[in-house]
Amino acid sequence: MLFDDNVEIVRALDKDNRNSTCDGFTCIYKDNIFIIYKKSNNIGRTRFTIAHEFGHIVLLHLNKLVNDDYEREANMFAARILMPMCVIKECKAFTPQAISNLCGVSLTAATYRANRLQELLQRNKFYTSPYEVKLVKQFKKFIKQNN
Numbered sequence: 001m002l003f004d005d006n007v008e009i010v011r012a013l014d015k016d017n018r019n020s021t022c023d024g025f026t027c028i029y030k031d032n033i034f035i036i037y038k039k040s041n042n043i044g045r046t047r048f049t050i051a052h053e054f055g056h057i058v059l060l061h062l063n064k065l066v067n068d069d070y071e072r073e074a075n076m077f078a079a080r081i082l083m084p085m086c087v088i089k090e091c092k093a094f095t096p097q098a099i100s101n102l103c104g105v106s107l108t109a110a111t112y113r114a115n116r117l118q119e120l121l122q123r124n125k126f127y128t129s130p131y132e133v134k135l136v137k138q139f140k141k142f143i144k145q146n147n
C-alpha cells in the first residue's frame, strides 16, 4: 500500500505519527497485515523499505514497542535478502555503485553493504554456512549472467 503524508487513514494507522519522517511502516487491521510505504521514494529505497518491513513481520516484531535492536535486525534482514553477500562477491560487485546496480537498491544501502563486504573479504569469511553454498548454487545462472 502506498502512502501520501496527507492521507488521513495513514495518519490514523501510524500510531507513532512517524509518517512524515519514515519511509514506511507495518500495521495489522482486521487480521490482515499491511506494509505501507512512501510513494515519493525511488524504487531502490522503496525495495529496501518493503524488505525492512517484511523483516519486522518475519522476525515477529509486530505488536511490540519499536526499539533500536528491532530496527537493526530488520535492516540486516533487508540487506541480506536484497544483497546476499556471497552473491555480490561472486558477481564481483565490490563498489557501492556496482552493488546498487546489481541488487536494485539505493546507493546508501549499497554503501553499507560494500563496507561490510570489504570487512569480510579481509577476513576471508565466506561459505562458513552450508546455506551460503546452497544460495550460490541457486543463484548460479544469475551470477553467470552478471560476470
Ligand SMILES: [Zn+2]
Binding pocket: 052, 053, 056, 070, 071, 074
Ligand atoms: Zn523498522
